[in-house]
Amino acid sequence: MNALIDARDLSVNHPGADRPVISHIDMHIDPAEIVTVVGPNGSGKSTLVRALLGQVALSSGKVERLAGLRIGYVPQRVHIERAMPMTVRRFLSLPLRVNDAQAAQVLERTGVPGLESRQIISLSGGQFQRVLLARALLNAPQLLVLDEPTQGLDQPGIVAFYKLIEEVRAETGAAVLMVSHDLLVVMRASDRVVCLNGHVCCQGTPQAVSAAPAYRALFGAESRGTLALYRHHHDHDHDDVGHVHEHVHGPDCAHDHAHAHDHAKG
Ligand SMILES: Nc1ncnc2c1ncn2[C@@H]1O[C@H](COP(=O)(O)OP(=O)(O)OP(=O)(O)O)[C@@H](O)[C@H]1O
Numbered sequence: 028m029n030a031l032i033d034a035r036d037l038s039v040n041h042p043g044a045d046r047p048v049i050s051h052i053d054m055h056i057d058p059a060e061i062v063t064v065v066g067p068n069g070s071g072k073s074t075l076v077r078a079l080l081g082q083v084a085l086s087s088g089k090v091e092r093l094a095g096l097r098i099g100y101v102p103q104r105v106h107i108e109r110a111m112p113m114t115v116r117r118f119l120s121l122p123l124r125v126n127d128a129q130a131a132q133v134l135e136r137t138g139v140p141g142l143e144s145r146q147i148i149s150l151s152g153g154q155f156q157r158v159l160l161a162r163a164l165l166n167a168p169q170l171l172v173l174d175e176p177t178q179g180l181d182q183p184g185i186v187a188f189y190k191l192i193e194e195v196r197a198e199t200g201a202a203v204l205m206v207s208h209d210l211l212v213v214m215r216a217s218d219r220v221v222c223l224n225g226h227v228c229c230q231g232t233p234q235a236v237s238a239a240p241a242y243r244a245l246f247g248a249e250s251r252g253t254l255a256l257y258r259h260h261h262d263h264d265h266d267d268v269g270h271v272h273e274h275v276h277g278p279d280c281a282h283d284h285a286h287a288h289d290h291a292k293g
């Protein structure tokens with residue numbers, strides 16, 4: 028089977044950073060699978076996504092993307108000029124022109140029919156996220172890349188959004204790479220979860236990952252969702268993390284992260 032994206036040994040050093048933001052990451056995305064990246068703030072999730080898309084310079088490794096791969100990308104931050112009026116209809120035509128029928132159809136698909144003439148800045152958070160998804164779907168993507176697509180949504184909105192993603196996958200066969208903080212919901216909606224903290228701490232099925240010591244070390248034993256993420260400290264016990272790989276797929280954490288190295292030696 029041909030992976031849509033196959034990345035080996037990815038490392039990224041942002042200018043001015045004293046150590047790599049992500050280091051020695053192997054990652055692949057197969058057709059039609061839903062892969063979710065979880066990890067604390069600053070753990071390199073968005074950087075990893077952008078590296079996979081070829082948007083940041085690599086300091087090591089390489090990324091192979093299937094030739095002609097169509098990608099629909101919703102970045103974590105979408106800058107909308109508040110002073111400039113823009114309707115939903117116009118927004119959907121940037122950068123790719125679409126006709127009225129296509130616009131209407133995709134808004135219907137994402138559960139926000141009839142919003143064409145609304146101003147983007149007047150939309151609720153949930154409506155805006157759906158419009159972003161709609162725009163990402165316009166190019167009939169083989170891979171949807173969604174960086175924290177449920178930010179600003181309430182709990183029912185989050186559940187509905189993931190249900191929509193699963194429907195889209197079932198209908199179009201698109202693979203989905205998501206970054207998320209909605210641990211419990213996302214776990215249920217994913218085929219594979221990658222737990223990131225500069226390096227891949229663990230990855231596998233949601234069941235395997237949620238049971239993994241590395242995951243628990245990062246998110247707290249109870250791991251009840253978003254809150255646990257903010258309690259994380261970067262100096263968590265990497266020894267624990269090292270044991271994970273006996274149970275879950277992934278490289279040896281103790282050797283693939285500068286910080287883990289210090290910890291292991293110290
Ligand atoms: N363009 C950049 N230049 C310099 N440093 C950067 C750049 N982009 C990100 N960083 C740094 O790299 C680290 C990882 O950032 P990244 O945005 O990948 O994390 P994240 O896991 O997506 O975090 P969050 O959960 O807050 O979205 C952070 O310390 C951030 O400050």
Ligand SMILES: [Mg+2]
Pocket residue numbers: 072073074103174
């Ligand atoms: Mg991010």
